[in-house]
Amino acid sequence: MNEIQVLDKGFVRLVEHMGGDQGVVQAARVSYAGTTKGDEKDKKLIAYLLKHQHLTPFEHALWKFHVKCPIFVARQWFRHRFAAYNEVSFRYTQTKDDFYFPATWRAQDLKNKQGSVSSPQLDHAALSKVFKASVDQSFKAYEALIAAGVAREMARMALPVNLYTEFYWTVNARSLMNFLALRADGHAQLEIQAYAEALSKSFKETAPWTYEAFLANVWKGSNARLDAEKEKACAASPA
Numbered sequence: 001m002n003e004i005q006v007l008d009k010g011f012v013r014l015v016e017h018m019g020g021d022q023g024v025v026q027a028a029r030v031s032y033a034g035t036t037k038g039d040e041k042d043k044k045l046i047a048y049l050l051k052h053q054h055l056t057p058f059e060h061a062l063w064k065f066h067v068k069c070p071i072f073v074a075r076q077w078f079r080h081r082f083a084a085y086n087e088v089s090f091r092y093t094q095t096k097d098d099f100y101f102p103a104t105w106r107a108q109d110l111k112n113k114q115g116s117v118s119s120p121q122l123d124h125a126a127l128s129k130v131f132k133a134s135v136d137q138s139f140k141a142y143e144a145l146i147a148a149g150v151a152r153e154m155a156r157m158a159l160p161v162n163l164y165t166e167f168y169w170t171v172n173a174r175s176l177m178n179f180l181a182l183r184a185d186g187h188a189q190l191e192i193q194a195y196a197e198a199l200s201k202s203f204k205e206t207a208p209w210t211y212e213a214f215l216a217n218v219w220k221g222s223n224a225r226l227d228a229e230k231e232k233a234c235a236a237s238p239a
Helices: 020-032 039-051 056-060 071-077 124-147 152-158 173-183 190-206 208-217 224-236
Strands: 002-006 010-018 062-070 084-087 106-108 116-118 164-172
Touching: 002 190, 010 020, 010 190, 020 039, 020 056, 020 208, 039 056, 039 208, 056 164, 056 173, 062 071, 062 173, 062 190, 071 164, 071 190, 124 152, 164 173, 173 190, 173 208, 190 208, 190 224, 208 224
Parallel strands: none
Antiparallel strands: 002 010, 010 062, 062 164, 084 164, 106 116
């Protein structure tokens, strides 16, 4: 399995995939009882489909990922509903001391009320100390509740949203591209951007023609790595 480390303790692990580029081609050509016509024509077909928004064939390429991310990232992730999710339950399992601690802190973006900006003026060491003390106290409260006999489903209320959770995510290419278009973009929260970039690497490796066509015809965001890859994809994209 292909595992990519994300943030301080998280990961995206590709468990399995099905279909890939050829799955898209087969689904598209079945309309007129066709099959593969060779790499060059198949690659052009994928680019044509995305360019003209013929998207149902992309539902026949599937990926299953095992993801470990902070709860606040997962809650943004789960807004993408056209996929299958199974998450670890802290009703059934007692959680570990496993929290995300950012390396630096960002200030509120005054032009975008849902965004943040880097801020060297912040006292990062002092803020991290305050934050860690709060997290430690929350986890101690959780452990005390468990030790007192409180049910796990209630004790978990003491836990903050930087706690790591894990889930399996099965997604088709159409939904994956939608996720990347929104979450790899510079306007998304930095933490979920990191996960989107990890997903894009698995996407590129397992369905390179579809990934290239996505960059050339769908990607409109702002992300240094994806933007650089888009320039190459546009240059190589079939007419």
